[in-house]
Amino acid sequence: MTDVLISASDLADFLKTEPCVVIDTRNPDAYGAGHLPNAVNVHEIFTYLATSTPEGMQELKTKFADAFGAAGLSGAETAVVYEQSMNSGFGQSCRGYFLLTMLGYPKVKVLHGGYEAWAAAGLPVTKDVPSPVKASFAIVPEAGDILIDAKAMLAAVDNPGIAILDVRDVDEWIGESSSPYGKDFCPRKGRIPGAVWLEWYRMMKPTGEGPRFKSKEEILAECATVGIGQNTPVYLYCFKGARASNTLLALKNAGVKDVRMYFGSWNEWSRDPSLPIDEGLPLVAGVTEKAA
DSSP: OTTSEEOHHHHHHHHHHSOEEEEEOSOHHHHHHOBSTTOEEOTHHHHOOOOOSHHHHHHHHHHHHHHHHHTTOOSSSEEEEEOSSTTTSTTHHHHHHHHHHHHTOSOEEEETTHHHHHHHTTOOOBOOOOOOOOOOOOOOGGGGGGEEOHHHHHHHHTOTTSEEEEOSOHHHHTTSOSOTTOTTSSSOOSBOTTOEEOOGGGGEEOOTTSOEEOOHHHHHHHHHTTTOOTTSOEEEEOSSSSHHHHHHHHHHHTTOSOEEEETTHHHHHTTOTTSOOBOSSOOGGGTTTTTO
């Protein structure tokens, strides 16, 4: 697991020796201004909104199996995913990692530090747009266990053995805003009941070369502050599964054994009035109660 993140210099060497498909998750304008050589732009990695119905889950898998196949992934290549930097794209490269992992794709890497790390290292960039050869790969059904739906998250609300981890920004956690796209983007503000909170930024630290993930020990120390250890089952959510994907990669790197994602996240949960929420300011006394 520890080899998912790859530095810019290591990636430059890796690309010379291994068959790869490089996937740029940024918006088309950023991609058009310059990207890694042969990188394919797949911005819907970031923009897609998932729903937890059986039809929605099937659409999610089919859409991205098709999108990654169209980018040239056949299963033989390593998928290399990147964003602008680790904290400027809401975790969108890690969202690509999650989607590929959910589909059972065998080899995935995330460029640690993103495009900015590559450019800062003086490595080549281009405006040339490749023409990938369309391919396909087999979806591995059991790999989808990393994805949970609203029903599974609702069951976890009443299960003290599962830590529900909210990684959204503080204004969303305290119920001042419903989303990163505006305070009233969603109909309800608040939290999934029983959730504990680690803002996704806490998985990373500033360096002279930009934001990078913390060490395994540092991430486990952050987790310990909310009662999560390596053997705690963790169900993650954010707004639409991007920031939570960043945290999912961090937790897996740190050796947390059972980490799953509610990909519909707050965008879906808040729109279903039958699903319970906690509103108002969180009670500090209850913060570690769920995952103890």
